[in-house]
Amino acid sequence: MRRAAAIVALALVSAPAGAQDFAGPAPAALSRGTLGFLERALPPEGSDPRLETLATRVHGLSDLDGVSLALGGGWRALRVAAGCSRVGVPGIGWESAGFAAGTALATGGAAVRVLVRRDVREPGAPAPDVGIEAGGGAWVRAGRARLWAASPQAARSGAAPPLLRGLEAGGDFAFAGVTLWIAHAARAFAGAPRTRTVGVALTGDAFALWVEARDHPRRAGLGLRGQRGPVGIAAVVESHPVLAETVRIAVEFAPFGSGR
């Protein structure tokens, strides 16, 4: 049962669009998915409290280094999470605070998210712009298969987000320690491409190893997660044909164990 939950969580975070505030490596969501809950409003199946930290370097640009902290948990079917993050240097960077709430059962879940973002300005610059966005997501399981959809920026106000995101949807199928998934991200604005993602993962009780491919442009990612006791570490390296690699590293802490 634990393995199934982990596989489902892995699939849920393997959405195609690159994200901006709480996009962790897949193993972070594999364990419980608090970061993914905040990023896409897809509630984790487990309800144990979790603390997750995330460090990101996007496309090898130190100007876009980011750190995030997320805390989540639940009671019965209720799921909540909150977090904050800071990405980038003054002038182009931003800070954000997010909150997500929803419900999840073994057969499905749904949630909403709200995120407030503030630009980080250089000293002496005008007051930073503030933007708010809200969205929702849901997933449903049928046997070994799962389907999900998320619209994390269904509503926006104020300053525009660093990355516009449209509707994202996907599905996965798990069998005998192997999970396959496919996902699609709609065009976020005129001129932006639609992207598709496929991936495969090998999972065990204390590890996960996965590869993922994406188009526009074609690229791939390799991820690994390990867990010992209440602590888990996950990392992913995503290649790009033009830009440098993106690296995400997350550390998870689950004081009450890694069960649901």
Add this chain to the structure above:
Amino acid sequence: MRVDFLRRAWPGLLALTCVAPPVALAAAPCPPGDRPRIAEVLYDPAGDDAGREFVELFHPGAVEVSLAGVKLESGDGSSAGRWTLRWTGGVADHVPPRGRFVIGGARVEPRPDAESELSLQNGPDAVRLTWPDGTVEVVGYGAHDFAEYSCGEPAADAPSGFSLARVPDDASSGDNAADWRPATPSPGRANQAARDLAWVRGSLALDPEQPPPNGPALLSGRVTNPGREGVEGGIARLIVTRASAGGDAAWAEADLVVALASGDSATVVLPLAAAPEGRHALVARVAVAGDEAPANDADTLSVRIGPGPVEITEIQFHPATGEGEWVELMNRSREGVDPARLRLADRADRPGRPAGGSRELAPGGFALFAQDRAALLARYPAIDSAWVWQVSPWPSLNNSDDETGSADAAIVREEDGTRVARADYSAKGVPAGVPLERRDGAFWPAVDAGGSPLAPPPAPRAVPGRFEVAPRRVTSRGARFAWELPWPVARVSVDLYDLSGARIATAIPEAEVPGRGERAWIPEGLASGLYVAVLRARAGTPGEVVHATRALRIEGGAR
């Protein structure tokens, strides 16, 4: 009595009126038999006409003929019957057998046989010779409406400085158009010499037109044989000299190796020896023993070796804000230059004349040649109108490259056509509305999108890390991409990727740029957000590539 006469005569008068053609439509007479006939007319001498016009008579017969009572008239072809007497022969005037008699002004050389100020019209007009017995000869030139002004079809108008000559001297086909042609004036001499070689006027050309100092150059031109006799190859000599402030000097010499039959011509090419920088008067002569018409042996060409006093420093060939096209010039010499004495042309070499400016160009100073001076001054209100010149007609500069990879050329010439400067340019990769400016010895898109009229281009700033974007928060006012590459020239492109790594747009299509440069950019059609700008640069050598990225934030973009 008178009434009775008319009553009896009217049927006859009516018949005459119906049958006889109008006088104005009657064909004018052609040269009579073996009498002296008009053989050459100079009605439009170079410069001031006064005293230089002449009419030459040639007598093909074997017996001397008196010109007593012979009248020479000038015809004005603007309407019928407009003849004015210019000269009447006296008892002392006669033409020897196979001889000539020149009637002309006091400044005709050699002195004419009969001096008379002819005041001939410059066409379409005519001259008429009337003998005491009523015999008449008419020579017409230009496009006439009245047949009385020519024998057959009128001859073609001769350009200024050229006479109209009967060739050969005794030609008499009954048609002025067939018997007459423009010629070098030869009063008192045969129109067609027995032996004569000449340069075809205007055929001299230098290749390259403006060679570098002490660099190679070829002179080409056409040599013609207008004489009656053929000239065998190897007996004529081509001699080229140059005259400049430093004196005359031999420049090239060679034999004319081809044989030229009467009426033939041939293109000749001579390599020129190295020459110093400056403006020179090139004189090309063709010399052959026994040449009976030395006046046409030489032709001249004004040439410039090396750069001229003015260079082209900026070209706006595709204005986007209604200011019209313009070309910026800079005085690179140590002396003042008057822009009014220059001409601007495009690749088709149709020169336009500048007007409207008011100041001489001091050394190092700039001037603008504008298609629309008022619009340009409205677009750039801070510039001094004294150095802005309206050029008419404007040589429209092309906006797109042809198959040679060049869009057009801006060419500056002196009043006499001597080239001063030429700048060929390519429009490929130049953003709309951005002029080209000279930097590092070549033309590149201007650092500032509006260019730098009447000012030198701003020096590109140093670029740490080889690639910079400023400002990094980009509004609708745009930003500047700056680069510093390890090559003097490179091919560069800049693409934009969003935070997810998807390629969204091309900010700078691949174009050849200087190794150190800047390019203004205005985001269009892009959503607000964070982007990664990727500069890709390569030199001409395969394998040498520079790749640099910078993050930027776009504000106020499309949602």
